[in-house]
Amino acid sequence: MTLPYAEVIGDPIAQSKSPVIHKFWLEKLGIAGDYRKTHITADGLEAFFRERAADPAWKGCNVTVPHKQAVIRFVEDRGGVGDSIGAMNTVIRLDDGTLIGTNTDAAGFYGPIADLDLAGRDVVVIGAGGAARAVLFALSRAAVGEVTILNRTRETGVELLRHFGLKGKVLPLDAPIPPAALIVNASTLGMTGAPDFDPDLSDQPDDCVVYDIVYAPLQTALLAEAEAQGLETVDGLAMLIGQAAVAFELFFDREPPRLFDEELRKLLTA
Structure with a gap:
């Protein structure tokens, strides 16, 4: 058998x-x-x-x-x-x-941050693929404020904001990250074999949480930068x-x- x-x-x-x-x-x-x-x-x-x-x-x-x-x-x-x-x-x-x-991605993503009060607070999401869709779906249920999507293709990001009924804007991947309560890397950037994602996080508020869904490597350049700034982080194993x-x-x-x-x-x- x-x-x-x-x-x-x-x-x-x-x-x-x-x-x-x-x-x-x-x-x-x-x-x-x-x-x-x-x-x-x-x-x-x-x-x-x-x-x-x-x-x-x-x-x-x-x-x-x-x-x-x-x-x-x-x-x-x-x-x-x-x-x-x-x-x-x-x-x-x-x-x-x-x-x-x-x-099951949406539930897996939201579980580690379920205790955060994101109502009315701004969020940044990097990427606009399948994982980003699950992330945005979960965020739309959390009544977040404005959502800034960083993506290569502006049209894709705009369509996702519309689809999930979210207010916000779409910026290029290399744009400065605006201050936010939550920053989520929902792309493959930083994954082994992919380009790094190492933005400047010095302007982020002290209570900003940085969440990277990449888990190979577990300590990405994004999370390393967040920790250097004293920000709370969530790694890819959580999701x-x-x-x-x-x-x-x-x-x-x-x-x-x-x-x-x-x-x-x-x-x-x-």
């Missing part, structure tokens, strides 16, 4: 730490199952989902860059995720082979573990044992 399994797909995929997280939880709970990482290009998405839909052992997958928007056309969207967030990072397989897409926890329960029908988060973080940073 083939063990039940899930996986993470992307292009590239070597940097993914998702298998470490899910295998850690499977072992802690004594579940006989597996979690893998699979390199899939954009051209291979359709064939991938067709093959997995026919495999009863497959529980689903997480989706990372650059496929979070492309997967929408290959799965059912029963929760209206395509219209609301506009990106999916999780696909689950039902017993009849139906594939359902959803998004990674948070979104994985929601996905794990969807895949394996068990809540992950979050009491071991510190042990898991040490494992991920070893």
Whole structure:
């Protein structure tokens, strides 16, 4: 009998730490199952989902860059995720082979900052891709003030502000970052193999929180600069573990044992 399994797909995929997280939880709970990482290009998405839909052992997958928007056309969207967030990072397989897409990024992103009072306060978001969509969706529910998006393409950022009903503006990536209560890097900038993102944060208020969703490396240039300025930071593992926890329960029908988060973080940073 083939063990039940899930996986993470992307292009590239070597940097993914998702298998470490899910295998850690499977072992802690004594579940006989597996979690893998699979390199899939954009051209291979359709064939991938067709093959997995026919495999009863497959529980689903997480989706990372650059496929979070492309997967929408290959799965059912029963929760209206395509219209609301506009990106999916999780696909689950039902017993009849139906594939359902959803998004656990928004909850994973917001969990570590849920105690912040962002109502009416300005926020800066770097990037306008699939992860940024989840971030902006969560921020739109937090009644934030103006949102400044830094992105290469102004039109994309403007459309995202409109889509999520947010007031704000779009600036180039190299523009000075305006003072904000929260700065979120929702792009791949700073990731291993990508250009660094090392802005000047000297004008930020003392209570500004800097949140970088990049986790490879864990200490990005952005977070290093924030710490040098004495600002509070949130690293990429916080969101990674948070979104994985929601996905794990969807895949394996068990809540992950979050009491071991510190042990898991040490494992991920070893």
